[in-house]
Amino acid sequence: MSALVAGFLLIGYLLAPGVIYRLFFSAYIPARRYQRTRTEEVVFSLLVTMVPFLLSWILLIQTPLGHYPTLTIGSAKTEAYRTVFRSLLPGPELAPSNPIVLRAHLADAYLRSFFEQARFLALLWLFCGIEGWISGLIVSRYGEYNTNQSIHRLLKRFCDDFLLTYVSEWELLFTTRSLPRSQQDFDVEIDALAADILYRGKLVDWFLDQDGKLEGIFLERAARYQQKDLERDRERGAEKPREAYWRMIPGAKLYLVASTIANYNIRYVPPSQPEMTLAELRARFGDEAIITPLPPDSFEDPINSP
Numbered sequence: 001m002s003a004l005v006a007g008f009l010l011i012g013y014l015l016a017p018g019v020i021y022r023l024f025f026s027a028y029i030p031a032r033r034y035q036r037t038r039t040e041e042v043v044f045s046l047l048v049t050m051v052p053f054l055l056s057w058i059l060l061i062q063t064p065l066g067h068y069p070t071l072t073i074g075s076a077k078t079e080a081y082r083t084v085f086r087s088l089l090p091g092p093e094l095a096p097s098n099p100i101v102l103r104a105h106l107a108d109a110y111l112r113s114f115f116e117q118a119r120f121l122a123l124l125w126l127f128c129g130i131e132g133w134i135s136g137l138i139v140s141r142y143g144e145y146n147t148n149q150s151i152h153r154l155l156k157r158f159c160d161d162f163l164l165t166y167v168s169e170w171e172l173l174f175t176t177r178s179l180p181r182s183q184q185d186f187d188v189e190i191d192a193l194a195a196d197i198l199y200r201g202k203l204v205d206w207f208l209d210q211d212g213k214l215e216g217i218f219l220e221r222a223a224r225y226q227q228k229d230l231e232r233d234r235e236r237g238a239e240k241p242r243e244a245y246w247r248m249i250p251g252a253k254l255y256l257v258a259s260t261i262a263n264y265n266i267r268y269v270p271p272s273q274p275e276m277t278l279a280e281l282r283a284r285f286g287d288e289a290i291i292t293p294l295p296p297d298s299f300e301d302p303i304n305s306p
Helices: 002-025 038-062 077-088 099-140 150-161 169-173 227-236 278-285
Strands: 187-194 197-208 214-225 246-248 253-257 261-269
Touching: 002 038, 002 099, 038 099, 077 099, 099 150, 187 214, 187 253, 197 253
Parallel strands: none
Antiparallel strands: 187 197, 187 261, 197 214, 214 246, 214 253
């Protein structure tokens, strides 16, 4: 019975609040995903539970909310807690003269204590959810904080010293969350040197292992830089713009394994405008407009090309 009660308290007051906090925090920004040790999990849960626990205690002890709803099960709250505590510590007080009466008394005490704790936990979990939601909201506006304003400096410091420690660094690098709201729709483009080949493209997804380390990235509109062509043209004395040496890679997405990436450069650029369809062109210029299709682009296979 002692193990059951201890498990109930551990889950209700430590593990569940941390899970609820991360759940609501992730509504704005994904929390760091990695395998925590038990000590790290307990410390994290303690930190996020302190304020909600204090608020719950004040409301239930110092206000009439602690008596609602009215419970008439078993003995009074204090007596029920005392009975449960005595049942967990063997002593002469529990020497049963009538086992049936004793078990019924214990059942009522445990039931009353359970409902009292359920009332407290319901309020505690509610405040943990609100705390996680507010924390996620604060972090989501990180790029909007102006260091010239004292309140913004305070919020930015709070994010840097506490909240962002529970957010993956890749989430900040590979997204526009750290940018002002006017730039939130920008594309994230990457130049990556992998296996001595320079690639570039729009970052659309990435993968982490259980320790939070980068495993790989997915790129759209991926291209490969033709370094050999550049060297050959230099030997011949030919001058071409550097953009001419990029070759598009066939396929919808390119996957780069993180272990092969030596370094990378991240750019945040305005989103490219989608090409207009034939129907959109006719709707804009009229049915009488003559629209001549362009010849297909010459395509070189960047893998098999010299």
